[in-house]
Amino acid sequence: MKVALAYSGGLDTTVIIKWLQEKYGAEVITVTVDVGQEEDFEAIAERAKLSGASKHYYIDAKERFTKEFVARAIKANALYEGEYPLTAALSRPLIAEETVKVALKENADAVAHGCTGKGNDQIRFEVTFAALAPGIKIFAPVREWNMSRDEEIEYALSRKLPIHPKKSRFSIDENLWGRSIEAAELEDPWIEPPQEAFKLVAPLENTPDEAEEVTIGFEKGVPVSLNGEELPLIEIIKRLNKIGGKHGFGIVDHVEDRVVGIKSREVYEAPAALMLIKAHADLEKMALGGRHLMFKQLVDRQWCYMVYAGLWVDPLMDSLNAFIDTSQENVTGEVRIKLYKGSARIVGRRAERPVYSMAMATYSRESAFDQKMAEGFVRIWGLETVLGRAALRRKE
Ligand code: ARG
Numbered sequence: 001m002k003v004a005l006a007y008s009g010g011l012d013t014t015v016i017i018k019w020l021q022e023k024y025g026a027e028v029i030t031v032t033v034d035v036g037q038e039e040d041f042e043a044i045a046e047r048a049k050l051s052g053a054s055k056h057y058y059i060d061a062k063e064r065f066t067k068e069f070v071a072r073a074i075k076a077n078a079l080y081e082g083e084y085p086l087t088a089a090l091s092r093p094l095i096a097e098e099t100v101k102v103a104l105k106e107n108a109d110a111v112a113h114g115c116t117g118k119g120n121d122q123i124r125f126e127v128t129f130a131a132l133a134p135g136i137k138i139f140a141p142v143r144e145w146n147m148s149r150d151e152e153i154e155y156a157l158s159r160k161l162p163i164h165p166k167k168s169r170f171s172i173d174e175n176l177w178g179r180s181i182e183a184a185e186l187e188d189p190w191i192e193p194p195q196e197a198f199k200l201v202a203p204l205e206n207t208p209d210e211a212e213e214v215t216i217g218f219e220k221g222v223p224v225s226l227n228g229e230e231l232p233l234i235e236i237i238k239r240l241n242k243i244g245g246k247h248g249f250g251i252v253d254h255v256e257d258r259v260v261g262i263k264s265r266e267v268y269e270a271p272a273a274l275m276l277i278k279a280h281a282d283l284e285k286m287a288l289g290g291r292h293l294m295f296k297q298l299v300d301r302q303w304c305y306m307v308y309a310g311l312w313v314d315p316l317m318d319s320l321n322a323f324i325d326t327s328q329e330n331v332t333g334e335v336r337i338k339l340y341k342g343s344a345r346i347v348g349r350r351a352e353r354p355v356y357s358m359a360m361a362t363y364s365r366e367s368a369f370d371q372k373m374a375e376g377f378v379r380i381w382g383l384e385t386v387l388g389r390a391a392l393r394r395k396e
Pocket of ligand 1: 171
């Protein structure tokens with residue numbers, strides 16, 4: 001039996017290597033996908049080998065993650081429950097896809113992941129596995145073995161596995177789109193996250209006393225420049241994470257509804273993601289008509305839910321993406337954001353081909369809008385309501 005394991009290098013997936021060997025006599029091939037998490041990938045490869053992996057793959061997917069996943073999330077203004085920029089959710093189908101590719105190439109009989117039975121990630125992995133390699137066997141050892149964290153550590157030590165000395169008491173997931181921080185005292189929704197939970201965002205007390213402005217340029221809904229300088233999206237994200245973080249902007253702390261029905265307190269830091277989505281949504285208001293925006297909000301919401309719920313590979317996503325892409329034709333322009341003491345306020349925007357018209361909007365005498373036209377319009381607009389009210393009155 002040969003298994004391709006999506007390997008992060010953490011405690012769970014390291015124990016899985018050994019466990020699959022002991023329990024199923026499996027040969028384990030590890031696959032580490034780089035989506036911009038700051039890790040020592042050589043050390044991870046070393047750890048995989050020392051734990052018994054027969055072969056290790058490192059896959060640099062930063063470019064694909066940015067272009068195929070993050071860029072789409074920006075176009076869809078993707079914030080689950082209005083808050084969570086889908087940092088972890090977006091990476092899972094890509095990691096799963098790369099793991100399947102290795103499995104097929106290596107003629108493996110199965111794939112494996114290190115997710116628990118309580119979260120969303122198991123769904124994201126397994127739906128992708130099943131859709132891309134129908135019928136492939138899937139192992140989810142963490143769901144099966146029922147070990148506590150301490151028991152896992154004991155298991156690892158007794159087998160001399162090179163586990164990483166625990167860096168943090170939190171459960172952390174990281175990629176170039178942001179970080180999620182879970183567990184330990186954060187499980188109590190009343191307790192404020194301590195500063196040590198954060199890596200990107202500075203405490204408000206240590207932020208500069210001067211405000212800083214950034215200008216983000218978009219082309220067809222995708223960020224293409226920062227302060228007038230044309231840059232690849234990945235570079236824009238890196239720089240905005242720095243600038244936003246420095247000013248204490250970019251933390252989300254909310255109670256989230258998981259697919260399995262559990263509510264969980266989630267803490268994220270994602271300065272660039274939050275700024276880019278805010279700026280993008282703002283520019284859309286310049287570039288799209290009101291009804292177009294109203295409908296797109298429905299599509300965006302569905303897009304976001306699909307991704308959160310692990311359905312990235314569902315055919316419905318193709319249809320939603322087709323709509324979103326056509327809607328972005330005119331979403332080209334710039335947005336100015338001012339950062340100060342934890343806030344990011346939009347202070348200006350301009351679109352190359354705006355629907356916004358100053359000649360229409362102005363209250364000055366030169367307005368292009370003929371106010372006399374409004375009289376008949378308002379009477380017809382309200383007709384249904386007026387008739388409806390009158391009908392109700394007849395009852396009295
Ligand atoms: N709640 C988020 C989600 O479902 C984040 C999960 C990230 N995992 C972690 N170990 N922190 O997408």
